[in-house]
Amino acid sequence: xxxxxxxxxxxxxxxxxxxxxxxxxxxxxxxxxxxxxxxxxxxxxxxxxxxxxxxxxxxxxxxxxxxxxxxxxxxxxxxxxxxxxxxxxxxxxxxxxxxxxxxxxxxxxxxxxxxxxxxxxxxxxxxxxxxxxxxxxxxxxxxxxxxxxxxxxxxxxxxxxxxxxxxxxxxxxxxxxxxxxxxxxxxxxxxxxxxxxxxxxxxxxxxxxxxxxxxxxxxxxxxxxxxxxxxxxxxxxxxxxxxxxxxxxxxxxxxxxxxxxxxxxxxxxxxxxxxxxxxxxxxxxxxxxxxxxxxxxxxxxxxxxxxxxxxxxxxx
Numbered sequence: 350x351x352x353x354x355x356x357x358x359x360x361x362x363x364x365x366x367x368x369x370x371x372x373x374x375x376x377x378x379x380x381x382x383x384x385x386x387x388x389x390x391x392x393x394x395x396x397x398x399x400x401x402x403x404x405x406x407x408x409x410x411x412x413x414x415x416x417x418x419x420x421x422x423x424x425x426x427x428x429x430x431x432x433x434x435x436x437x438x439x440x441x442x443x444x445x446x447x448x449x450x451x452x453x454x455x456x457x458x459x460x461x462x463x464x465x466x467x468x469x470x471x472x473x474x475x476x477x478x479x480x481x482x483x484x485x486x487x488x489x490x491x492x493x494x495x496x497x498x499x500x501x502x503x504x505x506x507x508x509x510x511x512x513x514x515x516x517x518x519x520x521x522x523x524x525x526x527x528x529x530x531x532x533x534x535x536x537x538x539x540x541x542x543x544x545x546x547x548x549x550x551x552x553x554x555x556x557x558x559x560x561x562x563x564x565x566x567x568x569x570x571x572x573x574x575x576x577x578x579x580x581x582x583x584x585x586x587x588x589x590x591x592x593x594x595x596x597x598x599x600x601x602x603x604x605x606x607x608x609x610x611x612x613x614x615x616x617x618x619x620x621x622x623x624x625x626x627x628x629x630x631x632x633x634x635x636x637x638x639x640x641x642x643x644x645x646x647x648x649x650x651x652x653x654x655x656x657x658x659x660x661x662x663x664x665x
Contacts, residue, residue: 386418390664395656411652423466429475435466472534478502479532519564531572542573572620609645632657
């Protein structure tokens with residue numbers, strides 16, 4: 350049954366702030382303040398789950414009043430004061446659109462993409478972009494029951510690899526069941542990590558966007574996210590055989606190849622982001638954005654309620 354979400358202005362909270370009222374099924378108020386939504390240093394960007402629009406809060410007060418823009422996205426990511434919005438494409442047939450925006454969230458370019466929006470990422474300097482869509486099925490949990498399409502776009506050369514399925518994998522023959530998703534870029538605007546699925550298994554791969562080739566790094570790793578220092582990769586690892594979210598988040602040291610399970614034990618179906626070299630953040634459906642230490646210690650803590658697709662504007 351579809352849950353009815355009712356949005357209404359409820360009370361004035363001072364300084365021009367208002368509140369959304371959600372009934373789903375409990376009534377919950379989320380404060381919204383007036384003001385521009387820009388890619389300003391120290392702002393945590395996300396998709397507001399009430400409106401479906403890009404919003405932001407200061408990382409120093411993530412549970413405080415949020416600012417909500419007019420830009421609607423399913424996934425949003427920011428790097429180097431630039432943004433990538435992966436949204437549903439309007440029209441009679443399902444599809445997506447990758448929308449590039451500047452610091453003020455003004456559109457600068459767009460690319461039509463087949464499939465349903467799923468993942469979006471930019472390289473640290475904003476030059477390289479990648480997105481993943483589902484073109485068959487709708488869940489990573491059902492091995493073999495889905496198909497993805499992942500593109501890589503160089504915003505400087507305009508080179509566009511619309512489907513990673515042509516990537517050569519060292520030591521592997523091309524197979525019809527190969528799927529790729531969840532790209533995360535290194536700082537050289539060429540190397541990346543991603544997920545490869547084939548033969549009922551998933552692999553962390555290290556790829557070359559220019560040579561269109563890759564090698565496997567580790568088995569049973571999905572949706573990687575590279576740390577700011579480039580030394581570790583956070584990823585989700587399948588720890589059970591069934592269920593809607595059969596994964597647990599881990600961090601892999603790329604030098605020692607030692608992996609550490611994180612304190613978050615709930616199944617997280619997300620490509621997490623690093624807030625700094627010590628902390629990762631992720632969305633949990635219906636429970637907002639959470640954070641946990643990257644060393645496996647501590648306990649998960651909620652950052653932003655009724656939000657998804659977190660991304661931090663890093664100070665230059």
